[in-house]
Amino acid sequence: MDNLSVDHLIGIKDLTKKDIELIFKTADSFKQVINRPIKKVPSLRDITIANLFFENSTRTRLSFELAEKRLSADTVNFSAASSSVKKGETLIDTVNNILAMKVDLVVMRHPNPGAAKFLSERIDARVVNAGDGTHEHPTQALLDAYSIREKHGEDFKGKKVVIVGDISHSRVALSNIFCLQKLGAEVMVCGPTTLIPKHIDSLGVKVEHNLRKALEWCDVANMLRIQLERQEIKYFPSLREYTMLYGLDKALLDSLDKEITVMHPGPINRGVEISSDVADSDQSIILQQVENGVAIRMAVIYLLAAKINRS
């Protein structure tokens, strides 16, 4: 059985371990493709994809767009800032209008949790969630896990990963927790109490409030961005204090008795959650994450498109 068990990619929660491994295996081939002189394959030449971004994004949108173009799909882009959403159109109406133009697959980012699921139940096209509010960001989790696999090997059993920062507002954290646990890794979250959801331990993750202890425990540290735009109220006294307690700098990294891998989903606030010399060090795989993002998104779109039956 070499087929995804789902018709849409809404969240990692819906995927099986086998799905994730299939995506990784397919991404291996696409990674070869994007490192060739001609980085394009014709697989999806009769597929049209709409990228609907109801929330700002640079990296994810570019990454999706590049993935689609390298598969030879036709793409249309839509961003809320320049659209009729501002004029009061509902999500379903916007999307139905776009679908009337015969689109096969929709990649959507939306500020409301559950928007991707809502859409997938109502339209006749495949949906890929590119981030829905504070819920999930599945392709980010897949590319993070894929980057860990590349560095630490295929077997996740016994691998220890700590996610540091704003867990409460992070869709990356939630998707990462699901993904890493399905693959068999142990997950810990670390941050100030105000940024860690109260019942997160019910997901089976460890909770630690001391960054040094968390780093001593882990093999991989995923440093999340402090999302200033998502903090209506102050969750910590000042950025300076956050950096002092939860920022990763070279001195702290070098004082550990083992070499851990440092990740960051971007965009980086240099000097806040991570210092420049750590971000640019050999232990950081931040740029590999970006490269792998294209391969993972190509794999996801390729596998979902394979389920669109023309005949």
Added chain:
Amino acid sequence: MMEKRTILNSKHLEITLRRLASQLKENHQDFTNTVLIGLQPKGIFVLERIKEILEADLNQELTCGQLDITFYRDDFRRREQPLIPSVTNIDFIIEDKKVVLIDDVLYTGRSIRSGLEALLAFGRPKQVELMILVDRQFERHLPIQADYIGKTVNTLTSQVVLVEWKQNEGQDQVYLVNQEDKNG
């Protein structure tokens, strides 16, 4: 009972491979500007044997690669299952090289068409030739013919040509079975 007709036994297969290697040598002499590329998944076994014979004969290493054509196929989404790719292993540029594409069975010609397209991602070759172990003639969907042919057979659409290798199935042989028998 499964009816199985042998096309080439291990002895004949060896003779055929040696003849194909000689023909290649005749046209490419010292192979300075020639690269051999096997099509995944099954052409690479033919390539391996041809390479072995030629390298022993010429006492030099040949430039060889493996090409996967999955993403270039024309039957994507016309199958039940998505096609899962194999490895492409071409760590050289084929710009201005003479390329010999190698596969085990030539049937409709669609794989070779995909192979030609996939090849372009690695440069513009000076010339492309096709070597085939078994040619199922009169079954072509596309105007594609091989330059080097191991054995030509006439088959029915309902039949399948299977090539087995000693390192995989225990012995070298090529045989013909009916499709229903293979699936059953």
